[in-house]
Amino acid sequence: MIKVLFFGPIAAxxxxxxxxxxxxxxxxxxxxxxxLAAQYPEAxxxxxxxxxxxxxxxxxxxxxxxxxxxAFMAKFSGG
Amino acid sequence: MKxxxxxxxxxxxxxxxxxxxxxxxxxxxxIATFLGCARDFSEGxxxxxxxxxxxxxxxxxxxxxxxxxxxxxxxxxxxxxVHRVGTVKGGENIVFIAAGAEHRVAALxxxxxxxxxxxxxxxxxxxxxxxxxxxxxxxxx
Numbered sequence: 369m370i371k372v373l374f375f376g377p378i379a380a381x382x383x384x385x386x387x388x389x390x391x392x393x394x395x396x397x398x399x400x401x402x403x404l405a406a407q408y409p410e411a412x413x414x415x416x417x418x419x420x421x422x423x424x425x426x427x428x429x430x431x432x433x434x435x436x437x438x439a440f441m442a443k444f445s446g447g
Numbered sequence: 448m449k450x451x452x453x454x455x456x457x458x459x460x461x462x463x464x465x466x467x468x469x470x471x472x473x474x475x476x477x478i479a480t481f482l483g484c485a486r487d488f489s490e491g492x493x494x495x496x497x498x499x500x501x502x503x504x505x506x507x508x509x510x511x512x513x514x515x516x517x518x519x520x521x522x523x524x525x526x527x528x529v530h531r532v533g534t535v536k537g538g539e540n541i542v543f544i545a546a547g548a549e550h551r552v553a554a555l556x557x558x559x560x561x562x563x564x565x566x567x568x569x570x571x572x573x574x575x576x577x578x579x580x581x582x583x584x585x586x587x588x
Binding site (some may be wrong): 442 | 585
């Protein structure tokens with residue numbers, strides 16, 4: 369399973385802070401985003417930043433290992 | 448002594464942070480600080496309070512990396528960063544950054560660089576509460 373985390377405006381748009389998505393061979397960050405966009409189109413539209421296992425990732429072709437923790441994040445507004 | 452990089456709900460003391468920074472080296476000739484506060488007015492609306500959400504583990508590791516990068520980039524003697532999460536009322540403290548160097552220029556430039564980088568790198572989100580309702584903040588350039 370992939371653990372998907374939502375925070376701030378994206379958590380508000382999805383109504384959830386965490387969901388699980390089944391891992392399949394060849395699953396990439398981009399294909400995971402497409403799966404989630406079908407369920408949460410508004411939230412995924414806000415998702416301009418991604419992190420895998422707590423590290424920033426920009427490459428949507430990145431293959432995801434099973435049990436990864438993935439965050440789809442809106443632009444940050446801290447400070 | 449408190450950790451040099453922290454994310455916490457409670458307020459912080461600038462004096463304590465500066466004392467801790469100063470205690471790290473007697474070679475320090477300049478300390479620059481940035482204090483970010485909650486405004487009670489934003490985009491033409493009164494703001495009663497702000498709430499912060501964070502990807503806690505990643506935000507802390509990014510802040511620690513930011514401090515290390517600043518120390519290396521500007522040859523700082525030490526640096527400290529404290530960011531609050533949870534609810535902050537208008538006029539209260541949000542974030543404190545302090546940079547200590549042998550000379551003022553490095554300290555001032557590093558402090559500016561750290562707050563600018565924090566806004567780009569650190570997964571924290573701000574929601575404003577106004578009489579018209581609550582809304583997540585769209586970052587300024």
